[in-house]
Amino acid sequence: MNCSLEIAQVCESIIANISADFVGLALQNSEGPDVRWHYAAGNSNEKYKRISVRYGKGIAGRVISTGSSITINNFPENIHGKALEYPIMLAEKLHYAFAVPIFLKGVAKGVLLVGRRTNAPITEGEQNVVTQGALTLEGMLVSLF
Template identity: 45%
Template sequence: MGKITLKDLLTLKLNSVVAGIKADFSALAFYDPINMEFRWKLAIGSLNNRYIGIVVRSGKGICGRVLKTKREFLITEFPEELEDEFLEFPILIAEELKSAVAVPLFFQTQLIGVLLIGQRTKRKFSNEEINYLKKLSDEIVLSYTQGRKGEPQNDEKKEIKKAFLSQYFVQKKLIWGDKLDIILLDQRITLLSENAQQKLISIFDFLLDHAFIQKSQQKVNVLIELRSEHQFSVQIETEKQMKLSEKAFSRLADEVRMLNGNIDINFKNEKTILTMNFFLSLLIEDEL
């Protein structure tokens, strides 16, 4: 019989959590104090494995709330409870979770990660269930620290830049409602310079105007996700074919190239799938 790996141990713990409180979903995120971000590393009950590509800045979302308060964070009804902050919770969107509870993972006094439990129907977690999760979190930390060498570094305090793109998407969602679906998995966009974010907003305005003016009844999906450690991608999919003239597409391509990105457009049946890829480091500095 082969040696039990750290991943095996953590998977067993997550399975026991799901079985213990009869939840739909369970996941672990660990904190990177150097880059000041959380990454979801392991999940049970995932719908699509999109959690792997989620990057959460330390001041945002479930993990950010836990990091700030150093205690559990509960959501009974998502997204209603969070109003215009819903985009900061990509794990709930990607996994279609309605209710969730997250508890901190402490090594000594240092927060090293978050344990999340989710339900796809409305559910109010009891105090007994939360205490059970806290007990399991201690066991998870013990397994994690024994499986790794060295101790976690101290986290740093740093002000997170204002995410103009996030605010923009919230406004567009309020306007178009169910006609516009936005999944913001890579939250490193909060690192982008203000100039870069404003240029991306200009690109989104151009594309959404074309999509909705031509087919006002259609649905548009926007997905921003991790492509690699150095790249993020933006995918816009329209339910009906989005017609761009040669002049319009040339203008769009020029704007993308100004951000050192590339663009690809495909037509599948009646759908249009437009993908843009950008290098993160080139957009953090204001040297476009």
């Protein structure tokens, strides 16, 4: 089975299991520090394909630079910086997001983001589903890098 189809299935399964509105996978470019969104499920448009953020910027860049998960609720009220620094939140009209790092060879190189277009937070159990999804994706992506 091809890898992108398997990745899409993981994203779809997360949406189904925790009733999220959006699931996206961002990866750091192999050349240079920029981070791009490569896969999405539940997306309302194709804008995510054109979004690229600098290392350390936006949700994806921050998760990769810190190697830890980030939760954003009540977007754009509770953020550091400007709303424009969170292009995925704006493009998908998300109010809530939970993003976890994806590690390749021990280094954070990707982000799995789950979002809702309402401000309903995800539970600890749902966070575990997302974390498990990230681990599954790590296993798939290791062959690509």
